[in-house]
Amino acid sequence: MPFPDAYTLLRPYTDYIQIKDAVLATGEVVAAGEGDGRLRETVRALADDGYEGFVSMEPHLASAHPLGGFSGPDNFVRATRAFTAILDSEGVLYR
Template structure:
């Protein structure tokens, strides 16, 4: 194991401005990144809703401030959609691509945040895959459908949901 997935931190409950906690999250992640580098690990920061690193801007602020090769980003299209980010690939690919080394394959709808199979929602997954292909991406595509049940700390799709999600991804890849 070389890569460790992690998240930025939860701000205090009732917080209106996650921006107020970017510096603190960055300082904490800086310490973890330095420890990871000393021991040969790479940290993969996932954008996740309801935490400090939930939007492209805050994710970029964190990784660009730390600016260390042992801290990279996971791009999760559904999670960006669920915090209201529209046209994420068009708007943020150039900003985040230099830091992105891992992709979650799931999608969601902007109107209600419901998770759906890749390509069915507003996460611009086919656009993302197209850009990855154009850049010669050789990293991981992690199929993470969460189609049946999804909560703050869990997600479950079951065999049928996973098969459905895999076929959706296969269809998108065939379009490239």
């Protein structure tokens, strides 16, 4: 499970984070907070741990080819707004 199991194992080695989320049962890639990745809990734990690194948006919300996804401008904006809404709700400052 991404949180807390993987978080606990990987946190000491975490320098930056790529933001993605997905639904485990279907494999569908979704905007941050809409899947099973427990991103809200992860953001809260990172804030509690004093994380000062950066995140990169890697939403891949549309299928591009068999090896990877693509978002395009509209889906990228949607994904970024979903993630910043999580940051805002957790009181995490960002720039």
